[in-house]
Amino acid sequence: MQTDISKKHTDINKIHMDIAHIKFLFKQMLRIRRFEEKCAELYTQEKIRGFLHLYIGEEAVAVGIMQALKPEDAVFGTYREHGHALARGLSMDKVMSEMFGKVTGSSRGRGGSMHIFDVEKQFYGGNAIVAGALPLAVGLALANKMQNKKNVVVCFFGEGAVAEGEFHESLNLAKLWHLPILFVCENNGYAMGTALAISESEQHIFRKAQSYGLAAHAVDGMNVVEVESAASQYCNSIRNGDGPCLLECKTYRFRGHSMFDTQLYRKADEVDEWKSKGPIKKLKRWLEANDKLSADELIEIEDEVAAEINQAIVFAEGSPLEEISDLYLGVYAEEES
């Protein structure tokens, strides 16, 4: 099932990926990785509280998918959505500030790690009810279709979500109404601590989608090029009016489900094995093997990423908390629209 990125060279050519773009993908993944490593640190310093679900190991999925989108396309994320948000182009300052619960955060600090929203970027959360965003994404795609907009709606969810009724209801509605929507299943093998094998009778998620008539297949979610290539093809087909698709991305989270997870449900060997084929490691190896990434260049990229993160922390630290007097702002709309 795992594909060596070097063997996908033909695919790279097929979608006209140049080295500059591949380096861009590398940097995007690294931004997310380093951002989250810093978040984990800030969590232990109690700067970030609540739940913190790290995306570490899964970066290729968000980064690959987002390349296929236009600014007017919409994205629905999960509660593990820092990667989705950063890859979608939300400012790291606003995302970090949201983690700190500051008013300059993307959701005024009210949502925290699990509820990052940015309507300007067509980024609709940040939903912490597993499968809860699927019907919303279907509805937005319905609205787009009714208004003759050619936009694509992308909805991310984990493989745990496919056990929820809302997954099945949403796929059925999407196909029934022939909606312009791409479902992206981030199959990291565990619904919190429950392995796929002990929760699903059919463990190929894409087959469930095929049973509803959606075009669907699985890709190596650790291979950003493969993810981008598949997402681009699906988005083209959706824009052509061919209806909904589902992409199953086989991936793995290197950290626990959240910061409270003692990981009793999996063996260290298994984690190590996946880490060895991590998305960043894999792409770095390929770039280096092809002499496309010098040591100096790598240092430069790392430095740029570190600077961006440091700036985001300075921004978040220096930002005010929301006034308690604004507590009721946005419970209801203030005036008729």
Added chain:
Amino acid sequence: MKSQTLTYREALRIAIEEAMNADERVVLLGEDVGNYGGCYAVSKGLSETFGSNRIIDTPLSESGFVGAGIGAAIGGMRPIVEIMTVNFSLLALDQIVNNAATIRHMSGNQVSIPLVIRMATGAGKQLAAQHSHSFENWYAHVPGIKVLAPATVADARYMLGMALKDPNPVMFFEHVMLYNESAAIPMPEDCPDMCSALVRQTGTDISLVTYGGSLPKALEAARQLAQQNVSVEVIDLRSLRPLDTGTLFRSVEKTHRLIVVDEGWRTGSLAGELCALVAENCFWSLDAPPIRVCSEEVPIPYPKHLEDAVTPQVAKIVEAVLGLLKQEIVS
């Protein structure tokens, strides 16, 4: 202009038709709203007028299509989602409470959800314990949504249009015993804002506060009590969230007595909330303890005599009023 006489059902249909003609963003979706004409025949004929693109029959996927309604509202539409009955809305509770009610606030006031979710509620049709309950209060508990309960034909006619113009998610409860009620329709300017309570009958001895399907019963009780020289003020809440406490308090300060008639179960009822509000705000005006006339705490049974025994009836309301007044005389 001569006023038109309509049934509650027709008034709703006309309101939907009017909204759809005025605004192409308005669509109706739900189970059997199209070809079947709506489970309570509210949308009968609309499919022929507006086509299946705007009157959308959905599969039996309450969570899916209510969530789709929320998503469509986010995407710039003005959807009306019909759920057959309040009991089925529980299958969509996740979407209503976790998404529709929270997303605006949770996103830092970025996302607007202009959506109306209509459904039938209440007992009286012998539909037993999975089609007859009154869960309006559960929704009224939740900040972020508005909850309306039109009790008259005029309110069915005009409140739906107001709900559709509101930029918030609005739950719209239609009591099953009201669909066949008929009345002359006033002019729109005579129909007050959807969030105001209305004094349906003025009186001086006691405030009888109610909403939805219990309003006709409260008015009949008031008529019978008038024959015994008891002057009852009947207040129709119309909106359960927000609550028009001003109208409620003014009435209690005048009559000094409160009875709330509510088809929900007593424990944790909206009636309980109203009594608490009055106790907190009008305590020194009260001449008697606030009283609740609610449903008996059993699932709604099928046989007519048992169903009637569960829900508030005119005789029970009259008895409660007389009991309260008598209690005062005795003490």
